[in-house]
Amino acid sequence: MSVDGPAGFRWPFVFWEVGMREETEVIAHVEPDLLAARDEAHEIEPEERSGPRLVVTVSPDAAEPFGEVILTASIEADELPEDTKGEVVFLDDQGNERGRAALTDRLDPQPFTARLECMAPERPGKHVWTARLESEDLECDEVSFTVTIAPHPISVTIWDMPPAIEQGRSFPMKVGLRCPCGCNAQGWTFRLLDSDGSEILAGQVGDEPWPGTASLYYACLDVAAPDTAGSHRWTVVAEPPEGSDVPHAERRLSIVLNVMRQPEVSLRIRARDAKTGEPVAGAKVVAHPYRTRTGEDGEALLHLPKGTYTVFVSRSPYFAFKSQGEISEDMTLTAELHEDRALTDAELWA
């Protein structure tokens, strides 16, 4: 258990308690901010600080690797020349310049502030960067500040799962894991949880990347469908790999299964061009959640349980055809497709 302390740092509960034990009763209803101010007061050195100081704040508290970090450096001083100009240079922990930003002027809502948006480094953990003021109008010391990078994320990809799953039967699915920062995900593990959070299975991705990808490692699963029809929400949990030298964050991806009763009737679709009457091959047919495509003859066949369906038949360059109704026996539906001429050539060109 931990408690949010000031400045977004997570203070371990134990430490909090130990430090404050003697005064627990007094401080129980005091705002954390005041406590922090009291703590900081202990840290300020006795000598007076009257010269200008650079103060840097970092946002967000924990940046995504390769994400965005916003550094805001402002000058604090008792007195500043009115037309102070300068640039703040930001250097990373290797001493490389990450960027520089000009100070705003005194009329700006945030005067004498330099703001840099830059790409976050990749390595999780704390990085100590430096900010330095370059100005002819005043001098101040370099200041160090911490940029915290979150653990690497894990991408979870699920595919080749049938849109309509028959209850009580098994169905295939593929699970792919990848680290977007480029860590090798071969052999990483995952778990599949059902709607109640119980584990259905645990698995591991293989050593070969999925064709067409550079390094998406995958596993092919055959899973038993739930016994009850309806919508089921499952979760795939990708676990941080053990023994990896870079920390990764656990990732949970939710997926929805459409579990259907056994098919009872058939629906034949005939897709036709409304103007010419010609069959439309390769038209996409969707009677949610069942999907198929018409063949060369412009026809398709779906087997589904009785019920109410919205049927779409669509293909470029036609408007999507839509029909809704009850399907209680074998039937044939002719979809007349109208060409999408909302924009003629004349509309496109001068």
Place this chain on the structure above:
Amino acid sequence: MTTKGSKGSVETSNGLNRRDFFKASAAAGVSAAALGGAAAAAESTDEIKWDYEYDVVVCGGGCAGLTAAIRARDAGVSVLIVDQNFDLGGRMLHSGSYLSLGGGDPIQKRDMAGESDPEGFITVPPVESPEELDDNIELLFTDVTDWSIVDGKAQSPYRYNEREMMRAWAENCPPTRQFLMDNYVRFTRVSGTHGGGGLSRARAPYCFLMLGDKTDIKAGTITPEDAGVADPERTSPFAPVQMEDATQFVGPNAVRNGVALARPLEFSAREKGVHIMLHRAFVDLIREKPFEGRVIGIRAEYRPRVHPKTGERLESFWQNGNIDERRPSIRIRARKAVILASGGHAGNPQVRSMFYPAMREPAFPTSGFALQGPGGQDASALIAALKIGANLAGMQQNLSYPTTYHISTTLGTRDAYTNMMPGHPTFVFRGSAGINVGNAGFEEFIAVNQVGKRFFNEVRLPKRPAANRYPGDGAAPGKGLDHKPLDWRNCSAEWIRKSYNYDHGLDAALAINEGSRAPNYYSGPLWAIFDQDAVERTGWELRFPYVSEENGYFFKADSIEELAAKIYAGHPFQRVPLSYLAQTVETWNRYVAEGADPEFEREKDAPMYAIAKPPFYALSIMVIWHDSYGGLRCNGRQQVIDMQGQPIPGLYAGGECVGGFNKHGLGKGHVQGFIAGTYAAKEQA
């Protein structure tokens, strides 16, 4: 050197209203300066060292500019065209050549009589019936000033047109048609009318050439290679956009688009001895005094277009008549007049944003930005003329035409308005041709904003309401010949409620989002996100030249998170990371499985598809600012008018820099150029 305007040659087309004493004194003031202020005028002209002198100087060699230049040259005066691009043609060169005029113009009459063209190229019968072509000036003028017409966005395109300018335009449509025909332009059968050209009659043919063994403007032929039809993935230096089949409007072997209009006009201009200075951007007008006196010349800067890798300067297709002047800044004297024809403001985010602040976003270009470069549609005429006191017109008219700015259905390229292929020298500025997925293609992916969130029903995004043009397309209650001009029922509340057909998807795309930051609050780029299944469903060819893995408008990745990272790292206008993309895709897949999209009701219009199968893709979705409406105010002679309502002596304008005419495309520019060229040549030097 010569005294300016000493014989009262300052022309005010309307004369002075005897009741407007205030205006009269202002006008007299101008004349006095012209007459009596000769000494003062002489001082300023004497100070200027002119590098060149011509009778008429035309700023811009496109639709209005070439027309004006040839027309002035026909009157026997010396003419110089100054153009910022490396070649002539402006945007006319990449247009579709759909040229809407009317009023009983020669092509309407030809088709009405069922005749073919004098060369016998046209072998198909007329597309429109005689009644649909039976036009006259009064009807045309009525159409383009019709108070009652309202479009699918409840905006009125004709109500705010400048009336005197419309009268002059209507009267000059037939002579301009003839003029173009006399300068090697060949017109197809008339088929409909273009946007803003009126609802009563069919007025627009295309321009064509015949495929043949030689490209010969006089003979009217073009080779398949030059026309870009020999290879579907090649465009030629002659034709930046591949020409289209004109069989339906001419007969077999005919091709049509802006090449068949711009190249013949350019050929004629060069043949007649018009001089041309390219790579030369007109920057300032030189007026005798800041807000008084005559416009006597221009200042123009050398801004060469060079190949980004070799540094070599791009060269025009033809060179006869070119003046190769490379000095950084020169002053060109116009003894008779300057004609502004340098295009509109669509390519200048700082200026166009006066009409729509969200479009200050520099990520969104104007059409044809590769062909014309950064100097295209840069509002140069507007800026220069405002500096010397010009007045404005039609400043709300950008809102009343559907393509002024719109979402393009061509994805994966910045230059999304045209599909120029490799082969044209400016292809290097776009790097990819893009994939035209059509309206239907928008059902195959999700559209996300710069932070990776969906913002609208994708299927409704590219839809645009129809333009107001013959034969109607739902613009007015009466279709075709049943249309009644000037009828209150054209804009009754009942009709508007019935005909309103705009979903504001574009405006949702331009809205402030989590990534919009002070002070500009840019809305950022837009992305189409899809998977390998979508590629297999659609057959889209995700390869060069349609997309490029290097220009930052197409990305492919193993996972959604990686796709987001690649876009953030690789796209020039992606200022913030797409932090919500993974969550958006996960949520979308849930909606697909559940069959319902609670955010945007996407399931009502077309099927939804999961984005699940790797690899994953991103293609840029572009907002293009194409038309410029709103600009300089002109009278019936295309003279630029000042803030007191008086013509600025020696200054004319035509085409997209002129405001007060909500007409899309070529028909506006050609006639205005014809009028401007006519009167400019008549000015006293």
